[in-house]
């Protein structure tokens with residue numbers, strides 16, 4: 392039997408389906424982040440079901456498909472308004488429809504996704520196979536919808552307006568025609584009857600795949616995938632060039648890529664000192680090294696916010712008022728159940744003056760958060776203007792590490808988690824109870840929703856403060872490294 396999830400596995404990567412059917416033991420169980428995403432999907436599924444009054448749910452239909460198919464038929468015959476997890480089996484293909492909604496002329500298929508407005512191709516495959524099986528089962532399908540989350544919905548009231556929270560997008564015009572699905576089904580039969588297919592390695596497509604460890608096990612750590620786009624990297628691998636250092640010198644079509652090849656080949660950094668000096672000259676004292684931690688509630692927790700919006704609940708700030716001056720440290724961390732943004736704004740306006748650069752790594756994130764604070768919250772006009780002024784003064788420490796300062800240990804990445812251990816190895820996140828933004832979000836959830844003892848709360852707060860403080864201190868150290876690089880005598884690097 393083929394399920395709709397197996398069909399979508401095939402559509403995104405045929406090898407994934409082959410492994411799932413023939414070598415399941417090589418697949419790894421979902422990690423905490425993937426599990427959390429799945430749980431979130433289930434929560435949203437339950438919320439969506441409530442939008443269909445009179446709906447009847449078939450529970451755990453996947454455990455006994457034959458019984459679920461019979462129950463679906465019986466409920467349809469009864470003329471219920473909607474069936475959640477309606478089951479259909481045609482030509483040995485099983486689909487469970489999130490919501491099958493009765494209409495005057497037939498039935499609507501509604502597929503629920505917990506994602507935002509972006510419609511991924513795989514959603515279309517998912518709905519298309521449902522439409523195929525349900526139609527072939529003799530059910531008149533009137534329309535197919537994707538029910539997903541309206542990330543533009545700005546909640547201004549205490550209660551969520553579910554009519555605005557959910558988007559129902561008509562998918563009829565995009566559906567895959569039955570002939571094409573039948574071709575896919577024939578290809579699937581041939582695939583499953585054949586030997587293991589080769590992997591189509593893809594940096595983005597393979598990320599989060601349960602076969603990742605298996606498919607990538609022979610890819611060396613300094614592989615061409617670290618620097619090149621997936622198609623180019625696959626081309627190199629087909630030519631037997633596995634490592635960046637083996638790419639012929641000067642053969643790439645951009646200076647940046649040629650510099651990376653040179654860095655891997657020589658194991659020496661590439662530094663464009665003039666460009667780094669130009670970046671440093673753009674910094675204006677006082678320097679405010681600034682970092683937010685944010686939560687991202689799917690369903691808005693507070694007025695004046697949107698689904699999935701990044702909501703700052705903490706910041707760390709290191710301030711240096713003049714060249715070679717001492718550093719001061721300030722911070723903010725939410726308490727209680729109130730909207731953390733108001734406390735955040737108050738503390739920011741207290742500690743950040745009207746002049747000077749704000750320094751952040753991947754600064755577009757912090758800048759965007761500050762702009763939203765100014766735009767979304769009902770603050771006095773003077774505070775809104777002060778926040779807008781702050782947002783206009785961000786400088787990004789990531790910028791020089793994109794092409795002007797390349798280090799062999801950065802593994803082709805400018806993210807702080809790769810740049811910092813390369814250049815400031817003594818400042819490590821290893822062993823810290825909270826060691827990345829995901830951990831910080833989990834800590835927020837525990838503090839906000841969890842039932843912690845006072846001692847547990849105090850410990851978690853201390854861990855959060857230590858993590859965020861390290862983030863801003865890391866930027867202080869990176870700027871020091873950049874300054875040292877331009878002060879060194881010319882001759883190394885570029």
Ligand code: SF4
Nearest residue numbers: 404407597600602606
């Ligand atoms: S890791 Fe990549 S190539 Fe392997 S099955 Fe998953 S998506 Fe396909």
